[in-house]
Amino acid sequence: MKLGLVIDLDTCVGCHACAVACKEWNGSSAVSGPLSDYEPYGAEPSGVWFNRIRHYEIGEYPDNKTLNLPMSCMHCEDAACVTVCPTGASYKRPEDGIVLIDQDKCMGCNLCSWACPYGARELDRSSGTMKKCTLCVDRIYDLELPVEERQPACVLACPAHARMFGDLDDPDSAASQAVRERGGFGLMSELGYKPVNQYLPARKPRPIPVQTSPSPPPGRTRTFINRMIKR
């Protein structure tokens, strides 16, 4: 299994609901403990987030548009953050490919965050350990939850349905199909980390029917009426 997210850049509206839902769920989760905030009500609030959305402009006016780019851990197949970890705190689960950090083993050396090109790992100053997206491992296998809710919090929260969760190893999963049909891609693929999370590019705009040939000249009666009645 190769669990991951598929994010539709065509429908993402950049509302940050996924990031807020992530913070809410994982902040009270036992997997990585609280996600600390620094000065939450102060002049310069900051803190640990697993999911961050940045906004870009593509192209030049008037042929420009906005790109909203949500980024969290890509759960790379070739995860350098795992190989550089000296303590064994960082690991990739063989059964489903989720990259996790054992909070009891991490010594907070920051090396894994240096090895990650996506900025997916953030050190929590209060615990002194590295934290990252868990793909809501404590939701997706929770048999107490209804089946449709066994998905990461970010996916459930997205109001534009721009996020999909699935097994990208299974060619018949909805996520894999979407990647195939829409030409999904991974970010910074030239670095060779083989990110599992995929992004779907903008759809080809649906053609708007326009009149291409000149309309036939109106008949006699119509020409007569047109002449009689001023519009």
Next chain:
Amino acid sequence: MKPALSVIFFTVSSGAGFGLIALLGLADLLQRAGGAGGPSDREIAAGGLIALVLVAAGLLSSTLHLANPRNAWRAFSRFRTSWLSREGVFALAFFPMAAGYLALVELGAGEGPRAIAAACTVVLAWITLYCTGMIYASLKPIPQWHSPLVPIGYLALGHYSGALLLLAVLACAGHPTSPYVDLALGWLVVAAAVKLVYYASMARANARTTINTATGISRARVRLLDVGHSHGTFLTDEFCFSVARAHARVGKALVVLVGFVIPLLALLLSPATLPVAILAVAAATVGLILERWFFFAEARHVVRIYHGL
């Protein structure tokens, strides 16, 4: 990258220590093989002790960089994949080996065991220095570090500062210094050459990763509109440290001047007395600390691209 002072001190101090003991061990081995003018047993023991103190101080300083040092003991567990773990394991193996070697020297042990201990100490010092360099060179997201010149630089600069320390130790003991001046000058030339080649290759480095590959928008111009956070994050603290290009140029000129030119002039223009050797060591140390600072400050992690930098 944000320069981490504890790591800068660690690499400069333990680099000099490993370089010093490697050169002492080599000099001892050459002496056993029939060379003349090598350091006496007392000088080897004293120099070796200084090297051990430098390495130990560096390793202790490196733990200051950890946010959760309680788990530092676990860092030896991933020897098969992690260069940081390998560095730890080899540094740990180095200590008893080097201490045993110095004890053999001090006790006046037989030729065979002493030569084997010296060779093992030298090799462990080399491997540990190489591992330190590879920690940085293995990081693909930092193009300025992902280069074979980085471990070569760590080895060359370690031996350069070690050779100057060896000169100072021998000058202090009243040992004839002229071959050791040549040794230090030789390492000076090698280290300066490696560093200059590194600076030149960094200036011409052409990063494969751009905002286009980072966003997957392959053709159009892509420009950051909003970074999505209001007041800094772990990522901006750690990776978005910048040093102005003009300052970096001045800084690197200072590295060359203080780290290489002043020791060079000191060794060439005056007899290698203790004050001259100490001046050379002090200048080189300041130069290497500056060099390490710019090694961090000028390294540009690719996550900066997402922040419009």
